[in-house]
Every structure is written in structure tokens, then in C-alpha cells.
Amino acid sequence: MLGDSPIAWKTKKQDTVSFSSAESEYRAMAFTTRELKWNHELLSCFDISHKQVMRFYCDNKAALYIAANPVFHERTKHIERDFHYIRDEIVKDSIATSHVRTTEQPADIFTKALAFQQFSYLRRKLGIRDLHAPT
Structure with a gap:
């Protein structure tokens, strides 16, 4: 980062x-x-x-x-x-x-299969946005 x-x-x-x-x-x-x-x-x-x-x-x-x-x-x-x-x-x-803590590790989004809630949390933490989401 x-x-x-x-x-x-x-x-x-x-x-x-x-x-x-x-x-x-x-x-x-x-x-x-x-x-x-x-x-x-x-x-x-x-x-x-x-x-x-x-x-x-x-x-x-x-x-x-x-x-x-x-x-x-x-x-x-x-x-x-x-x-x-x-x-x-x-x-x-x-x-x-x-x-x-493992639940706060942003790298996990790239290396592990995550539940949707954890995936969404880490995605937000990395500042990644859904370009196709309605504005």
C-alpha cells in the first residue's frame, strides 16, 4: 500500500x-x-x-x-x-x-475463498469499488 x-x-x-x-x-x-x-x-x-x-x-x-x-x-x-x-x-x-488479525488481513482477498461478507469488507478496506454498481 x-x-x-x-x-x-x-x-x-x-x-x-x-x-x-x-x-x-x-x-x-x-x-x-x-x-x-x-x-x-x-x-x-x-x-x-x-x-x-x-x-x-x-x-x-x-x-x-x-x-x-x-x-x-x-x-x-x-x-x-x-x-x-x-x-x-x-x-x-x-x-x-x-x-x-486474520479477519483484518487484506491480502486474504487475493489468496483465499471468503464468505461474501468478509470479501465485501476486505474489498472496501482496499478501496476497491464496483464500477458497475448504480450511482
């Missing part, structure tokens, strides 16, 4: 098998961190300054814990080192992670 506008999203099957949903979410967080850094650089090419810390919302508490906790332990030993890139960005205050 840039302001209130969605500017990028991606859904992709991972090419590796994760040992847990936390690992899968953590891998997605690392990929998204790289995308955020790229978008930040792209904005600067257009002379658009963004001084604030980039906010990163995730609905998986375990993945957020792994990103924030630099201690390696039994549950994270199988995650490749290059995915720990996100920790460096948190320490540099380049990004800040926050938990978002």
Missing part, C-alpha cells in the same frame, strides 16, 4: 516445501521485505521521499517472533540464512513489523 492505495501484490506457489506455516510465512515476509526495499528505491528514482519506517503487517505471530528474535533455536534451524535478511532490516529501522 502507498497511502490508502494498493500498488503491488503477488501470490505464488512456493517452490520449496516448508516444515511449518511459520516457515512459509517467514519466507513470504523475507520476499516482501525485498519488494518493499525495491519499491522504496523506485520511489526515490522519481524524487519521492519516504522517510517513515515501512510498516509490515503479518497475521502469523510465530513468523513475527522469528523475525524479531535473533536467537536461533530448534524451530528455526532449517530456515536458510538468506531468509533472515528481514532481521537486518528491522534492526536498521528500515521496516517495522506488526501483527494483524
Whole structure:
């Protein structure tokens, strides 16, 4: 999101098998961190300054814990080192992670089959309007 506008999203099957949903979410967080850094650089090419810390919302508490906790332990030993890139960005205050409840996660509209009420709620949250609705 840039302001209130969605500017990028991606859904992709991972090419590796994760040992847990936390690992899968953590891998997605690392990929998204790289995308955020790229978008930040792209904005600067257009002379658009963004001084604030980039906010990163995730609905998986375990993945957020792994990103924030630099201690390696039994549950994270199988995650490749290059995915720990996100920790460096948190320490540099380049990004800040926050938990978002699953019911408030806007990305779910792109990745999950949702009930109409939840779909409509997330659509409104993203600012997406029905162009064919009567005015």
C-alpha cells in the first residue's frame, strides 16, 4: 500500500516445501521485505521521499517472533540464512513489523475463498469499488 492505495501484490506457489506455516510465512515476509526495499528505491528514482519506517503487517505471530528474535533455536534451524535478511532490516529501522488479525488481513482477498461478507469488507478496506454498481 502507498497511502490508502494498493500498488503491488503477488501470490505464488512456493517452490520449496516448508516444515511449518511459520516457515512459509517467514519466507513470504523475507520476499516482501525485498519488494518493499525495491519499491522504496523506485520511489526515490522519481524524487519521492519516504522517510517513515515501512510498516509490515503479518497475521502469523510465530513468523513475527522469528523475525524479531535473533536467537536461533530448534524451530528455526532449517530456515536458510538468506531468509533472515528481514532481521537486518528491522534492526536498521528500515521496516517495522506488526501483527494483524486474520479477519483484518487484506491480502486474504487475493489468496483465499471468503464468505461474501468478509470479501465485501476486505474489498472496501482496499478501496476497491464496483464500477458497475448504480450511482
